[in-house]
Amino acid sequence: MNRRLLLKLVVAALAALPLALPAAAADxxxxxxxxxxxxxxxxxxxxxxxxxxxxxxxxxxxxxxxxxxxxxxxxxxxxxxxxxxxxxxxxxxxxxxxxxxxxxxxNRIVLVAPKDKASTVEIKDGFDLAGLVGDGKLAMGAVDSVPAGKYGKAALEKLGVWSSVEGKVAGAESVRAALALVSRGEAPYGIVYQTDAAADPGVAVVGTFPEDSHPPIxxxxxxxxxxxxxxxxxxxxxxxxxxxxxxxxxxxxxxxx
Missing domain, CATH: 3.40.190.10 (Periplasmic binding protein-like II)
Structure with a gap:
């Protein structure tokens, strides 16, 4: 077989091979x-x-x-x-x-306490949240910006207890930051989403806010x-x-x- 014919056969064989396309990059x-x-x-x-x-x-x-x-x-x-x-x-x-x-x-909002100090709280009109908090702080998301804080404030206003606890609120930059204050024992109570409470073994849900006490979450x-x-x-x-x-x-x- 002459060299020219061999070259033609090699070129034809290469042309018949499937093209090896690069794999698509993950987005x-x-x-x-x-x-x-x-x-x-x-x-x-x-x-x-x-x-x-x-x-x-x-x-x-x-x-x-x-x-x-x-x-x-x-x-x-x-x-x-x-x-x-x-x-x-x-x-x-x-x-x-x-x-x-x-x-x-x-979602829902709930009242949480450190797990080792938790006892059930009946959340209703006029309940004594200020007395429960005592000299401590009520941990919440910042009530003028963080959604969980806004929902919490709305619920406390509807239940008629906001004015009694307003001065005790520790406003946090996010709901998870508020949760951490309770989990670490730096606040005796906090208002967070029920999903946050489920994610932190250091806290316990002591009460759930009525759904009609705040806008739908x-x-x-x-x-x-x-x-x-x-x-x-x-x-x-x-x-x-x-x-x-x-x-x-x-x-x-x-x-x-």
């Missing part, structure tokens, strides 16, 4: 999420990564702080707020894709207008799916979507 979804979601969302995200091969990077903080960061052009793909007000705030500034917004989860989610992630839509679909639901219900959230 990353950056999420800004309310601090109270941490345990449930971490578990859901691990399942999402296993299923899709895509990664998530989550920043947990008070919804108010996250909304302000989004307003300041912090790079993120999704926002999950612990109340409607802060989602409305970013929506009014055209910072979300309105057609992706959905009310995802619900709703966690909306939306894709941000400046999202660059091709996987953001699929990730949101996963959060709304039956596959993700158990990660939230196991922590005490209710499914709204």
């Amino acid at each position: 990353k979804v950056t999420v800004f999420a309310a601090a109270s979601l941490k345990n449930a969302l971490d578990a859901a995200n691990a399942a999402w990564q296993t299923e899709s091969g895509n990664e998530t990077a989550v920043s947990y903080a008070a919804s108010s702080a996250l909304a302000k960061q989004i307003e300041a052009a912090a790079p993120a793909d999704l926002f999950i707020s612990a109340d409607l007000a802060w989602m409305d705030y970013v929506a009014e500034k055209k910072l979300i894709k309105d057609d992706t917004r959905v009310n995802l989860l619900g 709703i966690y909306p989610v939306a894709i941000l207008s400046e999202s660059k992630s091709a996987a953001a839509g699929a990730y949101l679909d996963f959060l709304k799916s039956d596959k993700a639901a158990p990660f939230f219900t196991e922590q005490g959230f209710t499914i709204l979507k």
Whole structure:
């Protein structure tokens, strides 16, 4: 076989081989999420990564702080707020894709105490919360900005006890920070979400606030207008799916979507 014919055969053989295409790079979804979601969302995200091969990077903080960061052009793909007000705030500034917004989860607020000092409290109109707190502090999220703090203040006002405890409130930067004050024994009582109480073995729920004592606790989610992630839509679909639901219900959230 002459060299020219051999060369033609080699070229033909190479042309017939399938092209080796590089594997698609995994996409990353950056999420800004309310601090109270941490345990449930971490578990859901691990399942999402296993299923899709895509990664998530989550920043947990008070919804108010996250909304302000989004307003300041912090790079993120999704926002999950612990109340409607802060989602409305970013929506009014055209910072979300309105057609992706959905009310995802619900929650309850509870009164917690250090586990070794817990006894049941009947939460009702005029209950003596000030007497229970005594010379200590009532740990809450900041009542003018953190959703859990706002819900807590609304409930205490409705029950007629806010004025008696207002001066005893230790306002924290997030609901998880308020929870930590109680867990460490730095505050005898705190108002947090029931999902936060379930996540910390150092506290016990001593009472649950009536649902009609405060506005409904709703966690909306939306894709941000400046999202660059091709996987953001699929990730949101996963959060709304039956596959993700158990990660939230196991922590005490209710499914709204």
